[in-house]
Amino acid sequence: MTDTPLSLIRNFSIIAHIDHGKSTLADRLIQACGALTQREMTNQVLDNMDLERERGITIKAQTVRLSYPAQDGKTYVLNLMDTPGHVDFAYEVSRSLAACEGSLLVVDASQGVEAQTLANVYQAIDANHEIVPVLNKVDLPAADCDRVKEQIEEVIGIPADDAVEVSAKTGLNIEAVLEALVKRLPPPKGDASAPLQALLVDSWYDPYLGVITLVRVKEGRLKRGMRIRMMSTGVVHLVDQVGVFAPRMTNVDELGPGEIGYINAAIKTVADTNVGDTLTDDRRPASEPLAGFKPSIPVVWCGLYPVVADDFEKLRDSLAKLRLNDASFHYEAETSAALGFGFRCGFLGLLHLEIIQERLSREFDLDLIATAPSVVYRMLLTNGTTEELHNPADMPDQSLIEKIEEPWIRATIMVPDEYLGAVLTLCSERRGMQEDLTYVGNRAMAVYRLPLNEVVFDFYDRLKSVTRGYASFDYQMDGYEESDLVRISILVNQEPVDALSFIAHRSAAETRGRSICAKLKELIPRQLFKIAVQAAIGSRIIARETIGAMSKDVTAKCYGGDISRKRKLLEKQKEGKKRMRQFGKVEIPQSAFLAALKMDQ
């Protein structure tokens, strides 16, 4: 191993909507090629992380090398690159796709094409992939293969006549999928004698081996003992091990063109490996790097704070550990007057945010508070400079701002037509601009441009509720545009609560300000003195609520035998006050702010 002729290699990925059966199909393919015995198969081999298995989604790209004796009598090497199904991980999708020549498009034979499928399949088409449609779950009574094939042709615009009809669950027709891969996908191209060009597809931290780097060799050979150079940085590493995932890590001497495998080269942290970089031979370097990917940029930011202040160090360590394996996620320390010490964290999208938050609580046992997610605003200041704003609390004075730009997205929403009206209303409430509206059967596909800011604010939840969960939604970033945006501060007794300030379009400012004030009125318990809760744009108050003073709080009986107990109670209350945030002469329990932040999401 491994000197496989190019003609016997097929590299492919699988594109599917969540729950359409991608991982189950992958398992079947692995099983059919005998890479693992029945006993070794745990369900869904590719989804390693507990969280992935539980949510039925794939977060990190995975790969497996299969050996398939085809009907033509030859044995082929099939490299399966698993791809994340969700838009937040479009970047991970793009690097997986760049390592392959073709894709299986898995569509549930009763559900049909969903919004997420579309985005990924278009990416695959852009990457010049040969697409093989696979209809899954054809054994279910609701399966309607003809309708779904028609939908694939109409919506995606690729022929679906010879789609492979399978049931990954029962194993029906799995062989036909393998044959289709061999017959319909092109073999990779490449010259084994050319200078090495290998694409850095992914990397992750293994506690025993250090950083493992997943590569796709395009030209030349990658050998054990070679000194490789990262073309973006010029840094050189000695390759200790070369191997393939079969699916267990198996060492080989070298990887030739068209092959996918891993190297282990004493690299300390994942941050030292730039996904999309080109690896070349230090002694005989390629003249040009491969076309890389666009680097991943966080588009959604929020503050993460430990509920218990003592957990701050633990949070810092946990974030560092997560970052070891997920270089797309960013964090920097910040302080909030209301919430204490924490971190401002950047994510690829809302799901990414949710996943990181969940991993922190689950794997690191941290109890966290997240501030409302914010997008990255671009501010052109009067002094001619441009600044990016990740935290509404940092927004400079309005007089220093020439103009503000906000990020827009292009969203695709697919929905049964009876809910279309509600979806269109929701989109226009959120300043959406309709780009396209088409029907396939009784399903509508609406394409909208929307400010991302309007989407991070409870859009998913609203979409889910107005369509009873029948809508699917996907988006991609679509540039920045100038907008009339204002920062709304929330004041408690005239003092701003930094964690609750937010940026909104001027037209929505008053409504949102009023709703937050009303929520806080419900959440803040009545105190000794009355409390003013206000929303303000600069010095202008746009909403106000007053929390009246408590009406009665006194013990009926207090005699000689009660003094000690009452004094000790008083001392305990003083301890409790340390966990309160002082606003003028009232103290507000942190729990009220936490509840307000929770309701916001």
Next chain:
Amino acid sequence: MDGPMGREEPLALYVHWPFCLSKCPYCDFNSHVRAEIPRARFGNALRRELAHEAGRMGERAERPVVSSIFFGGGTPSLMAPETVAGLIEDTRTLFGMTDDVEITLEANPTSVETGLLRAFRDAGVNRISMGIQSLEPEALRFLGREHDAPQAIAALETARALFSRISFDLIYARPGQDARAWRRELDAALALVSDHLSLYQLTIEPGTRFESLFRQGRFHLPDDDDAAALYELTADVAATHGLRGYEISNYARPGAESRHNLTYWRYGDYLGIGPGAHGRLTRNGATFATRRHRAPEPWAERVERTGTGAHPEERLDNRDRAREMLLMGLRLAEGISTTRFRRRTGMTVPDATDPDILHAAIGEEYLVHDQATGILRATAAGRLRLESLLAALVL
């Protein structure tokens, strides 16, 4: 009266009798039910503990004079009158008593106890505090009392013939009790008594039967707004009968206030004997918090063995005393004399309180600080919110 040794004021004496015929569901006091109440044993133990404590307070001449005795419980009207007489006599012998000494005994209005009222008067008791709690039959059942309304009225009539000073307790803000019903009941009560009433809002205390019933949702209490309205109504009705709210839950004709209880609220010295009794005693300028073993029989065993059932004393520093004096003194309509505050605690009011809260509370008319008289007092609005006010104010 400031002596060189800091023994500046007379002493109040509290005697705890820990037994009741039955345990009331709202009560979290140190009270116990026994098939046979060991009257003689506990009478002897109380007298022995009193003598022991007197001995600890120096020679007879150095001891403070007693200005009030309060027999509380439990149900002290279940004591043998001879025990009450003996304790009063002992007090006179061991400490001496002021001429106008106030000697109060708590009594329940059951017929048995009413029959003993004359004997208690002959023993030296000169004030009766009657645990009536309600004049409504249904409420008395709910509160688990052993008497009915006619018995209560009869007991008060008997007491009136024997004692010049009578007070009784009522519990209001009961489940389902609206303002009209409470006004009617309170008017009826005020017609029965002329100089003192303790009117308590029903509160749910931890460890009581009411607490578990309340938690199970078996009954509901008025919310804070309704409770506040009932409280204000109470003060208004009492005032029309000439009774002034001189403490959160205590109403009296001027001059008829409970002097014993005023000692607690004014943060004077008091000696407490009997199971679970607390005390505050000043010795050589230092104040000590004392308390005794709560369980009746182990307390008695300790007294029989060593002369006292006391736990180790806790020495209170200036800050402790300042906190205690504020939390007691602000319950009183008369407030706190800042001069006396400095003398009793070694601290000034500004040292002991948060200046911002003090300022805000005065602005909100929760507190009044009269510079001319040197009095700091909580207004009616301030007293209604006293726990929150103290939590914010007291440093």
